[in-house]
Amino acid sequence: MLEKYIFSEREECWRKYWEENKIYEFNPDSDKPFYSVDTPPPYVSADHLHFGHIMSYSQAEFIVRYKRMAGFEVFYPMGFDDNGLPTERFVEKKYNINKKQITRPEFINKCLEETKIGAETYRKLWSLIGISVDWSKTYSTINKHCQKISQWSFLDLYKKGKIIQREEPGAWCTTCQTAIAQADLEDEENESQMNYINFKDEEGNDLLIATTRPELIPACVALFVNPNDSRYSSLVGKKAIVPISKHEVPIMTDESVDLEFGSGLMMVCTWGDNEDAKKYRIHNLETRAILEADGKLNELAGEFVGMTLKDARKAILEKLQNNGELIRQENISHVLNVHERCGTPVELIKTKQFFINILDIKDELLALGEKMNWYPAHMKQRYIDWVKALQWDWCISRQRYYGVPFPVWYCEKCGELILPEEKDLPVDPMNESPKISQCPKCGGENFLPENDVMDTWMTSSLSPLIVSKLFENENVQNKLYPSSLRPQAFEIIRTWLFYTTVKSFYHFGDVPFKDIMISGHGHDEKGQKISKRLGNYVPPEQVIERYGADAMRYWSTGANLGENLRYSENEIKNGSRLVNKLFNASKFCLSFLSYENKELSEDLEEEDKWIINSLNKTVSLATKYMESYQYSRARNEIDDFFWSKFCDNYLEFIKSRLYGDVPDVKVKSVLYQVLLIIMKLYAPFLPFITEEVYQDFYQKDIGEKSIHLSSWPKNIEIEINEEDIASFEKAIEAVAEIRGHKSDNKLSLGKELDEYQLKIEVDEKHFDFIKRAIKVKNLIPRK
């Protein structure tokens, strides 16, 4: 064995070894039960991975490695999420462009280039950290394979009547210039003013209304009061005059108006918010849509035409002020919905979009949520809350460039929607024509492509299907779907997890995966969320260079599932200390071991039985914890066994037997077995150092090409008498007592005592053990 473990050299060596020998390759012909992982495809646009990513991927990987050793044929693919708005936003920012300044093909090319760079960066980091992914099985959400499945999904749902195209007011981002979905909204605390503004009634009397959106005054279509509000009952049914634009609007009643709010008079505009949109349906209001897709006002806004909402607000308030119609302003702080990708406040605009019906299947989705196993269990509640709170159907079309195109054309003459055959997928309607030459409805011969692309979640919501379809064989596909495990972070429960469940329900009527493990976030040393903006993290590559991948992984074991984990250089150092300790303990053991002395003797010493008994308990607990995704607890048990039971006690106890004139064969057999099991227990967490020890000694004897393909340990079967163990533990206490005595008297532990009188009671049959374990010539029992 090596004299010293230089992790940088050795880790690189094992990375190569695993790759060259295809250690983690999935074998679809295997007889073993399959365990498939629906790996989260990171957004390549995330640009740089930080240790939060390392944490969550490592945590999933601990389980994957355990399952592989526990006898499953593990399918662990990797995907890259590189289509859609996140990538577009990334490219726009990086090159300081927007979709209007560049042609569609140019823009798509830039996105594809960045996608390639991103994927390569990620792959390097994942290999660096030792992620046991089968790199021959990857996908990227923009590739043909994914486009085909996404378009198939569209066709299937369209034919089932679950996708509907309709024109209605919906969430719109004026920066990204596209429709967005409810899940794309984020709350943001905002400082603003409540403006009290005078309208006029028919007789010219003042009508005070309160609004946070004065810029929408030209879009006002009605005033509302509560039907029980006696102050205004005489006005109901009459008209009001809107300031500035001077158009007339009806005064109506609606139960939802709060008597206490402002003056009790409410202005409804096209479209102020979701509530307004509802009133349009109920009261059949006319519309005055002043906002265009680019966020600027149109002719209906009169003199404010061409202004952005922000500028219009300023100008309108100024004018109201000059006219004496702005009575007063109050500073308020309120929460408004912004687009999560760019932070722009979300507006409502009436557009034609494709929607997937989700509001009608809430019960079914809740039932599927119950059917899946959530780790930790309380994360299920977030899913339930989200499903129950859904207000809109899922808008799946985006007025963007870089995404999967809809497989849709329209007949130029009659507008009929034309779909391709399933076998012709994927199609790009903007570059190819439909296979049919005539519209089946009107016989028209010209077709127009659908220019929109799909929401990025339309593709990622199919990830379990995408990975199963990486295989031709249908039998294999069916064994891989639903996935065994979906590991992911909590903030995308309402998107990735939710949408995947929707798709799985509509396509197959069942869950997309069986178990879900939800990880927390990585935080900086102070407990703040890591973000690129704050720059509060060290690039993981640097940490790995300094302390090694095993040490970095060790830090990841520090948080239970669902919990956030602070970055701590100290914990990483602890990891490298452990690696060092494992190496040294192994070096020591291996210097005495040989393949001949591995069968356990019938007649073991008490300390041998004790260590085997402790090990068995550790194996049982670690197995139990790994089975329930509690890798953190498993690691605690293993650490405690290795560090304090095995190193601090057992190895010290047996030194006299190993260094004796007559070699003790019994103790060698124990070491052979125990050390191997220690390595196996640590293998999921510390794949490099454990491989080092395995390859150095055990591999030739056992035969498996890698410790990571060897079997998860079982208990060593020996006869254990619990009373004997308890009695022996008294002897260990006695050793501790004598250590204390030596420490109190400032003596070296190696110094032999002539005589010692015990303070605790110990069976005299253990005296010989105590004498040689702690070096005492004469031991006197307790009086």
Add this chain to the structure above:
RNA sequence: GGGCACAUAGCUCAGCUGGUUAGAGCACUUCGUUUACACCGAAGGGGUCCAGGGUUCGAAUCCUUGUGUGCCCACCA
């Protein structure tokens, strides 16, 4: 306004279904070159287990109320 989680040593956290003196790692103090390891070993100091109330022979653990922290959702004229 609703939901979820958390609150234990200076710090980061274990303590799961209630049971003898509440644990670990780091930090701190003292000691030890012992032929695997000083990236080590031994010993030690340090805690009204957030607060009040309740259940119980017995509560850090269960119930309840409150306080504080974090996250999510809703409202958002």
